[in-house]
Amino acid sequence: MTKILVIAEHNEEALNPSTAKCVACAASIDGAEIDIAVLAASAASVAAEAAQISSVGRVVTVERAENDAGLAAILAPQIAAMASDYSHLFGPSTAFGKDLMPRVAALLGVNQISDIMSIEGSHRFKRPIYAGNAIVTVEAPAESIVVATVRTASYQAAESGNAAPIESATVDVEVPTHTRFVELQTGKSDRPDLQAAAKVVSGGRALGSEENFELIFKLADKLGAAIGSSRAAVDAGYVPPETQVGQTGQIIAPDLYIAIGISGAIQHITGIKDAGTIVAINKDEEAPIFEVSDIGLVGDLFSIVPELTEALG
Amino acid sequence: MEKILVGLKRVVDYNVRVQVKSDGSGVDTDGVKMSINPFDEIALEEALRIRESGAASEVIVVSIGSSDAQQQLRTGLAMGADRAILVESGTSVDSLTVARIFKALVDRENAELVILGKQAIDDDNSQTGQMLAAIWGRPQATFASEVVLDGDTARVTREVDSGLETIDIDLPAVITVDLRLNEPRYVKLPDIMKAKKKPLEQIALSDLSVEAAPEIKTTAYEPPAGRQRGIMVEDVAGLIAALKDKGLV
Ligand SMILES: Cc1cc2nc3c(=O)[nH]c(=O)nc-3n(C[C@H](O)[C@H](O)[C@H](O)COP(=O)(O)OP(=O)(O)OC[C@H]3O[C@@H](n4cnc5c(N)ncnc54)[C@H](O)[C@@H]3O)c2cc1C
Ligand SMILES: Nc1ncnc2c1ncn2[C@@H]1O[C@H](COP(=O)(O)O)[C@@H](O)[C@H]1O
Numbered sequence: 001m002t003k004i005l006v007i008a009e010h011n012e013e014a015l016n017p018s019t020a021k022c023v024a025c026a027a028s029i030d031g032a033e034i035d036i037a038v039l040a041a042s043a044a045s046v047a048a049e050a051a052q053i054s055s056v057g058r059v060v061t062v063e064r065a066e067n068d069a070g071l072a073a074i075l076a077p078q079i080a081a082m083a084s085d086y087s088h089l090f091g092p093s094t095a096f097g098k099d100l101m102p103r104v105a106a107l108l109g110v111n112q113i114s115d116i117m118s119i120e121g122s123h124r125f126k127r128p129i130y131a132g133n134a135i136v137t138v139e140a141p142a143e144s145i146v147v148a149t150v151r152t153a154s155y156q157a158a159e160s161g162n163a164a165p166i167e168s169a170t171v172d173v174e175v176p177t178h179t180r181f182v183e184l185q186t187g188k189s190d191r192p193d194l195q196a197a198a199k200v201v202s203g204g205r206a207l208g209s210e211e212n213f214e215l216i217f218k219l220a221d222k223l224g225a226a227i228g229s230s231r232a233a234v235d236a237g238y239v240p241p242e243t244q245v246g247q248t249g250q251i252i253a254p255d256l257y258i259a260i261g262i263s264g265a266i267q268h269i270t271g272i273k274d275a276g277t278i279v280a281i282n283k284d285e286e287a288p289i290f291e292v293s294d295i296g297l298v299g300d301l302f303s304i305v306p307e308l309t310e311a312l313g
Numbered sequence: 314m315e316k317i318l319v320g321l322k323r324v325v326d327y328n329v330r331v332q333v334k335s336d337g338s339g340v341d342t343d344g345v346k347m348s349i350n351p352f353d354e355i356a357l358e359e360a361l362r363i364r365e366s367g368a369a370s371e372v373i374v375v376s377i378g379s380s381d382a383q384q385q386l387r388t389g390l391a392m393g394a395d396r397a398i399l400v401e402s403g404t405s406v407d408s409l410t411v412a413r414i415f416k417a418l419v420d421r422e423n424a425e426l427v428i429l430g431k432q433a434i435d436d437d438n439s440q441t442g443q444m445l446a447a448i449w450g451r452p453q454a455t456f457a458s459e460v461v462l463d464g465d466t467a468r469v470t471r472e473v474d475s476g477l478e479t480i481d482i483d484l485p486a487v488i489t490v491d492l493r494l495n496e497p498r499y500v501k502l503p504d505i506m507k508a509k510k511k512p513l514e515q516i517a518l519s520d521l522s523v524e525a526a527p528e529i530k531t532t533a534y535e536p537p538a539g540r541q542r543g544i545m546v547e548d549v550a551g552l553i554a555a556l557k558d559k560g561l562v
Contacts, residue, residue, distance in 0.1 A: 011475075071480070072443065072453060072455075073446070073452055073453060076447060094474050095456060095471075095472070095473040095474045096473070096474070098439050098440075098443075098455070099443060099453070099455045099456070100443075101440075101443075102408070102439075102440030102441075102443035102444050102447070103443045103444070103446065103447040103453065104447075105409070105440070105444065105447075106409060106412060106443070106444035106445075106447035106448050107447050107448075109409075109526065109527075110409070110526065110527055111407050111408055111409045111526050111527065111528070111529050112408070112409075112438075112440050112444075113529060114436075114437065114438045114439060114440060115437070124532075128437065128537065129340075129435065129436050129437055130325070130331040130340060130434070130435060130437070131434065131437065132537055133330060133331045133332065133333075133340075133536075133537065134331060134332075134333045134340050134534055134535070134536065134537070135534070135535050135536070135537050136531045136533065136534050136535075137531070137532045137533040137534075137535075138529050138530065138531050138532070139529065139530045139531075139532050140529050141527045141528065141529070143527075144527045176450075176452075178451065178452045178482060178483040178486075179452040179453075179454075179480060179481075179482050179483075180480060180481040180482075181478075181479075181480055182468065182479040182480055182481055183478070183479050184473075184475065184476060184477070184478045184479075185476050185477045185478075185479075186475045186476035187476055194474075195474065199561075223562070231492065234493070235492075235493065240476065240477075241458065241472050241476075241477070241491075241493060242472070242473070242474060242475060242476050242477075247434070247437070248431070248432070248491070248492055250474060255561065256556075256561045266330060267327070273537065273540065277556075277559055277561060278540070278543075279552070279556070290542065290545070291540075291542050292540040292542070293542070293543055294540075294541075294543035294544070295543055295544055295545075295546060295552060295555045295556070296543065296544070296545045296546070297545070297546050297547075297548070297549075297551070297552050298545070299548075304549060307549045308549050308552065308553070311549055311550070311553055312553070312562060
């Protein structure tokens, strides 16, 4: 029997949309029974949100003061202790899930499957390797538990409208004190979140300075879009790291992605393969970004972007 | 601290556009350029800086793979590592087994810090460091963009999706590094000559008595669904018209 425990990602207040995407992936396994685990210092509001996700049978909360920062070293032994009731443990392939799930897998003595992009059977999955230049089918042994992360860009969040029961559990394991949360610095902005946004405007090295990135911000605000960037733009200090899109940044799937002054290195493209429409603005007509874009415009961004922002009026 | 272990995986160079073989039996790696996994160069650079600051006395680079990985280990020695260990295996080794091998080497060497890349750019797994930390029962600081050692602890800044997270960890520990941690040094010719004299120990995987993990089999390879090249527009008016056409503005 397929019983899947999805590990909720949250910040103690709200559930991260990655959780409903993991549920959508889990629900594509025939006959799967799906529970969500909320490990938190106080789980009530997050659990209430999780209970609304369709296909979820039960939300299990594990409340413990040490869980407040979502540290892998603290969560992993608790999840490993809950694992015996399940055939599969799923987490999102976000920074949170990537940090946590391999630690859980190793405690259970199994390998972990990273970035499931499609379900081919209860133990057969497709996943990308080599920055998405190849897709492999992998088969996990039927006799051991499957621990995996779900490539969130491959799934639409499961619908809400459910009212699954919420049960609290106590997990009797010791958690370590060797890892301590200090702080989280977020680039507080009123713009949409990069992962969740329907539209993303992204700037590259060509912007040339932090000040010039203002052009990207203005266009994004006109469109109600989130801000993205290339690694080159982040390395140059124009924008903070959490805006980076690509193999080693965020993998996203907005309806509209506008790449401005970005050449289109494979490491960047791999982050936007699932975007609905890709628009590229680049002065070099040979730039590889044009090979994957739906709409291309060759020209100088410093004249095109202000004109576009203006025209969208 | 005495010793830092650093993982150096031999991978297809990041500039190579890897292709699936036409018969779907794997990816074509014949004759392509091989390099140190880019994140592992950053891991090594960090270890060297820690040693140079006086906080560690020895940096040992480790690779698990075919004997060809000696090349990457020699490069690591030329960058400044003190010695190298190659754990030889004819076939590719899964992450949990790699983690168990590192654990065996940690025990043998009494290492207090292991620095790995946040991911290997061939399999894109991003899991070895976390697994090692789990079986070692020690802290993990993944995706590090800043590491400050302070006696028996380290303060690590991590790149997470919502920004930068700072954690304190007790040593011994595992750190996995992100791209912005440092800029790896270039290797100079005299260093390459010197590296030839540094010790490179070869160990057969079978000599380590490491238990193999349950295997995840790869049964098929295929190229990704390609995106079609779309249209080119002449000007901003053309762009807006095309976006309107798709209902996007
Ligand atoms: C291990 C590894 C992982 C990586 N991961 C990522 C990742 O996750 N994400 C990522 O983005 N990169 C990643 N990279 C880096 C990647 O290889 C490229 O170096 C990077 O994406 C280039 O950024 P860019 O396109 O902004 O800069 P460039 O390649 O320098 O491109 C700038 C573009 O701007 C155009 N341009 C210049 N001036 C103008 C103008 N006035 N108007 C219009 N166009 C103009 C140029 O024609 C050019 O095409 C990674 C690299 C490695 C080795
Ligand atoms: N075969 C290997 N030899 C040496 N180091 C490795 C090997 N496999 C993984 N690593 C280390 O573990 C990191 C993460 O790899 P992975 O979990 O496979 O993405 C790499 O960046 C290396 O530092």
